[in-house]
Amino acid sequence: MSALLIAYDLNKPGQDYSGFYKVRDSYPYAKLSESSYAISTTEAPAEVYKKLKEYIDKGDRVFIIKLANPWTGFGTQDVFDWLNQNL
Secondary structure (H helix, E strand, O other): OEEEEEEEEOOOOOOOOHHHHHHHOOOOEEEEEOOEEEEEEOOOHHHHHHHHHOOOOOOOEEEEEEEOOOOOOOOOHHHHHHHHHHO
C-alpha cells in the first residue's frame, strides 16, 4: 500500500460533485484540510485521477501526489496517527 494526496478545488457553483466525493471516500483516508485528503491505496496516482476525472469540470483543480516520509505538520492526533501508520 502507498499513500496519496488528493488536493482539489471544485469551483463550479451548482455542480453535483457527489460522485467525486463517493470515489474519494471509497479509500481509507485522513482529512488533512477542507479540500485535501491522504488516501491509502495500491493504485497509482493516474488510476485514482481517472476515477475522479469524470466528476470534475474544466474550472476545477485536482492533483494526486504520492506521499512519503519524512513529513511534518500541525493538526489533529488522529491525522498524525493515520500518517504514521500509512507512510
